[in-house]
Amino acid sequence: MIVTRDLTKRYGRTTAVREVGLAVREGDRYGLLGPNGSGKTTLIRLLLGLVFATGGDIEVLGLPVPRRVRDVLPSVGALVEGPGMYPHLPGRTNLELFDAAGPGGGRRDRRRRIGEALERVGLAGIDRRPVRAYSLGMRQRLGLAAALLRRPRLLILDEPTNGLDPRGIREIRDLLTELHGEGTTVLLSSHLLTEIEAFCDRVGVMDGGRLVLQDDLATLRAPTGRVVLRTPDADRALALLDGRVEGRDGDRLTVRHRAPDDLNAELVTAGVRVRELAAERRSLEQVVLDATTTTSADRADRAGGDPA
Amino acid sequence: MRQVTWPGRTVVTGQTRRRWAAVLVVVAVFGAVPVVLAHRPAPAAGLAPAALRDRITASAGRAYHGYAQSAGALGLPPLSHLEELTALVSGTTEMRVWHAAADRWRVDVLGPGTERGLYQLPGEQYRWDYAESQLTRIVGEQPLRLPQAADLTPPELVRRLLRLGAGDRLEPLPSRRVAGMVAAGLRLVPAAPGTTVAHVDVWADPASGLPLQAELTARGARRPVFVTRFLELTLAAPDPAVLRPPGRTPGTGFTTTSAADVLAALDRWDSLTPPDRLAGYPRRDAVDGVSAAGSYGAGLARFVAVGVPGRLGDEVYGTAARWGRRLTVPGADAVLITAGPLSLLLVRAGPTYLVTGLVDASLMQRVAADLAGAVA
């Protein structure tokens, strides 16, 4: 769906995006994670043809961007840096205007499509108040509705849950899951780990303009080959598993062992009581911190003479 | 999150450059069109200056209509009662001209949001002034009057100057385009002593002889001090409807007069006839049978003296004294205003005399002395 190669964007002397090779596959729930200012928004603007790259290639839906961006965008729904609406007009009118502005928005079913989109984002009951009077969350939902108007194949959402309360965040996540189930590929950017972790199956981590990590969440969180064991008989277990225990913290032992089930059988056979036993997995937070720490050190090295 | 710095080279930089180049080409083309049009070479007319002058003189009966502009840089101060005249030689005057015959024409002087029209009919004139909302009918011939805008259209001015400088030397000038026509040029170099005119350049349509442009250059000056030219011209008779003066309407004023201006009114004072001789030149009546104004001198160095009576004379002298240079003349007050080639002398010796012409200061000094002496 989205492929970029060596994508670089410089604004004057600052490099916002540096040699990014993004790969979003059809059907992905892709999470673009990174702190504010790490280049996520610039990357999304590049994908949508709003800003132009200094170097590298972009391909969206199999077509080069920005050259064929006009053929790409009708199949893309996007939310970039918060919703943009005409504040003096009601939400419905805003959607009508945006729908009428471009291609692919048939006039006859416009009313129906707008109604459906509003219903999906939970705004079916909006009145004729101008957008100016909306809460931040309502605007966010309206922006999402605008992105959904024409059933896009690809949704690119930049911080879609900004300004929403926990219940709203949950609703949006359910909506995205539903859309994904209908075959929509979703690229979601956020600086919130939990949000990405809750929805995405593939993660890219941006830091200082670089895509420092990109992998399936399952791979990132694959078992580490160690098992975490809690037992009241820690000393006996230690004696039993002599040499394979890598760490002990009270009644909590970290054991190098590939199969927790075998380990469990072994312990139980030996009469060691097991309170908890699980294969160890890295948390996403750990993954991100590991990935970004290295680049932080890297940036410190270059701080004196950035070649850009 | 607006970046204040300009982006560096991007994947669309080439496109940007090509587009800007296209825009610059368009600008260059649009900019070049008027320049090229103005500097198209004009083919030589192959007409000797004397022959061209003869054609100009013979063109008096030609009908034409067009748009003319005169621009003077004489910087003459606005003298009381003569403001219209001083504005003519000190600024730009836009005129629409319709000329069917010598006694059937119309000249409109255009201003921003105003208009003054002069309609010449056989035996009478109508003058329309939009600003005053006033229609004036002027009956009878006007033998003596102030110069007006209609006298400054190229045909009128050129014929007058050529008549004055009848014996002067003529030189050929290269052709140029005036009002879209190729005009043949000639230069009149006056020989008369005391003149301040270096040369008068004239361009005329070689076929019809109609003068299209005249430039008057003062001695010692590099650029012409007075230019009159057609910007648009059609060599055809104007629509008769255009020459019909406006009718009286309820909202506008209407008067009938026999004296067109202040100078015509002066004609009534016979006692103010200027002296018979000034600076060694005999007086010729400026207009036959009118003695209030006397004309002296030869060629382009001709000057005119007018006696201005009583309070009017004092007023004109008063404003002139604010602007001009005092001359020391025994027995009279004298003020000389020089504006480019034009000299304007006012002498108050009992009556006030106004003397003007394209003559130099030393000649005017002698005139002032003679006037003071004549009255004394």
Next chain:
Amino acid sequence: MIRVELAKLFRRPRTYVIAGLLCALPFIVAVFLATTRIPPPPGQGGAFLSAVLSNGALYPAAALALVLPVLLPVSVAVLAGDAVAGEAAAGTLRYLLIRPVGRTRLLVAKLVSLIAFVLFAIVTVLVTSYLTGTALFGAQATDAGVTLPADVTSLSGVTITPAGLAWRLLATVGYLTISMLGVAAIALFLSTVTDSALGAAMGALAVLVVSQVLVTLDAAAAVRPYLPTRYWLAWIDFFREPVLWRDIERGAALQVVYLVVLLGAAWANFTTRDVTT
């Protein structure tokens, strides 16, 4: 896209506020003139103002002369300066572009909606000032029972028939609209350069003020024919008899040149510019 822009224009209260302001000036002037009956000296003040006291039907022309020099160009500059920069500031520009709306199409649609605004504003001024003029300065009834104003005198002193007045006013509307093209193009171009609507409007107004100053300066005579405001007053020539087309033609041609060049510049700049708001 043009329909969308027009909808945006006429659904915006701002449009009516500006048009109302444009109508208010002639109305205020008319009230003062009608109550005091002191006309400005002829040739000074607004064109035709001295004539309207006897002639209410000429008031639309006087009203146009009143709004033309400042109010109309200022409102056009404000709206045109806001055209792209305002969308950028409101965050709607990016959503239009990813809708997708072609950037060139967007510029053209913006220009068309500006022209529509100028037409709307001028026609509003014409209608309100005609009503004001005939109500305050008088009209006369014909035998057909139709209320017609007193005969209107042209600048050349010839009476203009009601039909003649109608076509002259319509031509004036057209010419003024064309005259505003230059301002609109300048502000629209600046609007694509900066994200500040105010900056773009101020830039365009600065150009106009410089132009207005240079038009009156004899030392700048060489550049005068190229100044955008040089032929603004040429619409008065419609009220000469016969109509003087010279300046009107030149004025229209000049505005078209400004429009082509600046719209071209806006296009060259905007189509490949980063949209970062």
